[in-house]
Every structure is written in C-alpha cells, then in structure tokens.
Amino acid sequence: MEKPVCPKCDHVKVVKSGVVGGRQRFKCKKCGYHFTVNKLGKAIDKYYVIKALQLYIEGISYREIERILGVSHVSVMNWVKQYRIKAPESNDYRPTYRVLNHTELVKFMAIKENLTDTGMLITELGDKFMIIKWERFKNR
Numbered sequence: 001m002e003k004p005v006c007p008k009c010d011h012v013k014v015v016k017s018g019v020v021g022g023r024q025r026f027k028c029k030k031c032g033y034h035f036t037v038n039k040l041g042k043a044i045d046k047y048y049v050i051k052a053l054q055l056y057i058e059g060i061s062y063r064e065i066e067r068i069l070g071v072s073h074v075s076v077m078n079w080v081k082q083y084r085i086k087a088p089e090s091n092d093y094r095p096t097y098r099v100l101n102h103t104e105l106v107k108f109m110a111i112k113e114n115l116t117d118t119g120m121l122i123t124e125l126g127d128k129f130m131i132i133k134w135e136r137f138k139n140r
Contacts, residue, residue: 008033059095
C-alpha cells in the first residue's frame with residue numbers, strides 16, 4: 001500500500017495514528033491533521049460529470065439533468081458546489097432540448113426552420129446526440 005498524502009496540506013510525511021471504525025488513521029507531521037485513507041466507492045465517470053455541468057450552465061434544471069443522464073440530482077448539486085459553477089444570471093431565453101439518434105439528427109438538420117431564429121448546441125450523449133436550443137422570449 002502506498003503511503004498516503006495529507007489531504008489538507010499535501011505533505012508526504014504522515015505517521016499512523018490508530019484505527020477508527022476498522023480503518024487506519026494517520027496524522028500529518030507538518031500540520032497535525034488527522035485523517036483516514038480515502039474509501040473506495042462507486043465513482044462516476046468524469047464524462048458524466050462534465051456533461052452534467054455543461055447542461056447546468058446551459059440552464060437545464062438538476063432534475064432534468066437527472067432524467068437525461070441517469071445521475072442523481074444531488075450528485076449534480078454537489079459537483080456544482082465542488083467546482084464552484086455559476087449559472088448565467090440573465091434568463092431572457094428558454095432552453096429546450098431533444099435527444100436524437102444519428103438518423104433523426106440528420107433529418108432535423110435538413111429542415112431550414114430548425115436552423116433559424118435560435119441558438120443551438122449539439123453535444124454527444126453516449127450513442128445519441130442532444131440538441132439544446134435557446135428561443136428568446138418575445139415581447140408582445
């Protein structure tokens with residue numbers, strides 16, 4: 001087993017400092033911080049973390065991201081906090097999205113009306129594609 005590094009100050013000089021809950025405890029010689037080694041758990045592929053954060057920035061809600069990616073909305077909230085992501089403040093547009101396979105995407109792009117009067121982002125989503133469109137609110 002590799003010797004751990006202090007999670008607080010990244011110092012390499014640590015010593016064993018007892019066992020807590022069946023897990024080895026360590027103490028940093030530099031800052032005196034007590035910690036245990038990182039637990040091994042289920043890790044979500046970074047691809048989904050990046051996609052979730054992209055969708056959040058585009059204005060998609062946590063619950064919608066959960067439905068699209070199959071990742072808990074609480075996980076998405078934690079990633080937003082962890083990476084200090086800020087959503088755009090001005091919402092004078094409304095994002096809508098569609099998930100299409102390759103054939104459907106080609107048909108969608110062939111229709112001229114789908115390409116005018118909106119902003120659009122196409123992103124890969126596994127074996128499918130997601131189109132996010134922004135339609136500006138009309139002042140009437």
